[in-house]
Amino acid sequence: MSNLIRWAPLAVFIALASALTYGLAKPARTNITSKMVGAAVPSFKLAPATSGLPGLSSADLAKGQPHLVNFFASWCGPCIAEAPQLKVLAEAGVPIVGIAVRDRPQTVAAFLARHGNPFRAIGADNASQLQMAMGSSGVPESFVIDGTGTIRLQTIGPINPQDVAGIIAAVRDAR
Amino acid sequence: MRPLILGAALLLTSAVLADSGLPPAPLSDTQLADPRQEAAAQTLMETIRCLVCQGQSIADSNAELAGDMRALIRQRIAAGEKPAAVRAWLVRRYGAWVSYEPPLDRVTWLLWAAPALFLVAGLFLARRSFRPRQRR
Numbered sequence: 001m002s003n004l005i006r007w008a009p010l011a012v013f014i015a016l017a018s019a020l021t022y023g024l025a026k027p028a029r030t031n032i033t034s035k036m037v038g039a040a041v042p043s044f045k046l047a048p049a050t051s052g053l054p055g056l057s058s059a060d061l062a063k064g065q066p067h068l069v070n071f072f073a074s075w076c077g078p079c080i081a082e083a084p085q086l087k088v089l090a091e092a093g094v095p096i097v098g099i100a101v102r103d104r105p106q107t108v109a110a111f112l113a114r115h116g117n118p119f120r121a122i123g124a125d126n127a128s129q130l131q132m133a134m135g136s137s138g139v140p141e142s143f144v145i146d147g148t149g150t151i152r153l154q155t156i157g158p159i160n161p162q163d164v165a166g167i168i169a170a171v172r173d174a175r
Numbered sequence: 176m177r178p179l180i181l182g183a184a185l186l187l188t189s190a191v192l193a194d195s196g197l198p199p200a201p202l203s204d205t206q207l208a209d210p211r212q213e214a215a216a217q218t219l220m221e222t223i224r225c226l227v228c229q230g231q232s233i234a235d236s237n238a239e240l241a242g243d244m245r246a247l248i249r250q251r252i253a254a255g256e257k258p259a260a261v262r263a264w265l266v267r268r269y270g271a272w273v274s275y276e277p278p279l280d281r282v283t284w285l286l287w288a289a290p291a292l293f294l295v296a297g298l299f300l301a302r303r304s305f306r307p308r309q310r311r
Contacts, residue, residue, distance in 0.1 A: 032226055035270050075195045102195035102239065127200040128243035135268035137226035137240065 034135030034143075034154045041149045042133040046123025049100035050108040056097055056123030062149030066174035068094050068167065069143045070119070071131060073101045074111035076139040082158035083115035089164060090118035094171050098122035101131055101139050142167075146174035194239055202249040203242030209253075216249050219258040222275040223248070223265060232275060 036042075041058050048055040061067055068089065072079040090096050098119040100108050108122065125131055134143065134151070144153035144167065153170050155163065207213040220234040227238035233245055244265075251261045265273050277283045 030229060032269055032272065035268055073195060102197040102243075104196060107196065126197060127246055128240055129247065131240075132244065132247060132265075132268065137269070 031156045032135075032137045033156070034151070036135040037143075037151050037154050039151060041145055041151060042130070044123075044130050044133065046099070046125060046130060048105075049098070049103060049122040049124035050105045050112065052109075053117075053119060054121045056099070056121045058149060060097070060121065061145045062147070064147040065095060066147050066152075066171050067145045068096045068171060069099060069134075069145055070096055071099045071101055071125075071134075071136055071139050071141045071143075073103050073139045074107040075103070078158040079111075079140045080115055082140050083118075085159040085161060085164050086118040087116050088161075089159075089167060092164075092168050094168060095120055099125050099130055101125050101128055144170045144174055199239070199242045200246035202246040202253075204245070205249075207249055207253055212252050213249075215258050216245075216252040219248055219252070219261060220245055223262070224273050224275055226269065226273070 041061050043058045045057040045059075046055050061069070070082075070086065072082070086096060096118045098121070100122050103124065103126075105124075112119075123130070131137075136143075136154070138156070140158050142155045142159060143151050146152050152174050153167075155167070159167065207216060217234065221232050223233050223244065225231045225233050225236035225238055225241045226244075227240050228236045231241075233241040233248075248261055251264075252258065262274055262276075271278060277286060279287055
């Protein structure tokens with residue numbers, strides 16, 4: 001018994017040291033997932049982000065058709081990397097609507113002219129209000145919304161080529 | 176040479192941490208007119224975690240999103256909402272992670288109970304060590 005107690009501090013130290021070493025060696029996960037997946041899209045009404053495309057409201061997302069809602073910005077580098085995948089998704093018939101976060105009409109227009117326009121509508125979120133209401137924490141992020149306006153899926157970071165098939169399937173399942 | 180390296184480093188960081196060209200939201204750095212509301216908003220901001228820097232409160236963070244979060248909090252407090260309700264609104268969206276005030280629940284009860292547990296363990300140890308030695 002007294003032997004056990006003598007060795008206990010060392011055992012505790014070794015356990016703690018290994019736990020901390022493991023924690024340091026593990027790559028940090030800094031993605032914050034939205035807790036709104038499974039809930040209804042919060043009520044919103046956003047003005048058009050650029051001329052030539054309509055704005056966006058929560059009512060538009062509850063008309064029986066699923067959507068991919070893409071949070072992007074002209075000042076966001078990874079959004080440029082994502083553009084070809086959005087083009088593929090749009091050509092596959094996925095209805096994509098955009099939310100331009102903290103952006104100006106002319107810079108949004110220049111971004112679309114340069115990297116293509118997969119969007120049917122783009123709402124302007126000038127103070128990240130909708131971004132916060134959706135539990136999103138950066139650009140680019142996308143949400144699959146079903147026909148009733150329920151959030152089904154969140155993707156964080158740019159959509160990569162290997163993600164496209166999964167998103168097409170998720171949108172199909174959201175009908 | 177050194178200024179060159181510094182300049183290159185600065186350029187690189189600015190490219191990674193892209194900022195929008197829009198000015199900060201009106202209430203992100205402007206105090207509310209009512210000092211009591213401003214104090215309530217400030218107290219809340221100090222216990223909400225920045226989503227970008229993740230180690231800072233939004234009261235300290237210079238990230239644009241933190242500014243937008245401060246503006247949101249001031250707007251809601253100014254509209255008469257209770258700080259607890261605003262915190263609940265954010266926790267509903269980002270999880271308990273966003274709040275620096277851990278709630279008492281199934282995950283965190285040990286955290287709250289730890290001081291009492293340590294005190295009991297300490298008392299137990301002290302009682303043992305101060306017990307008079309038995310003569311053999």
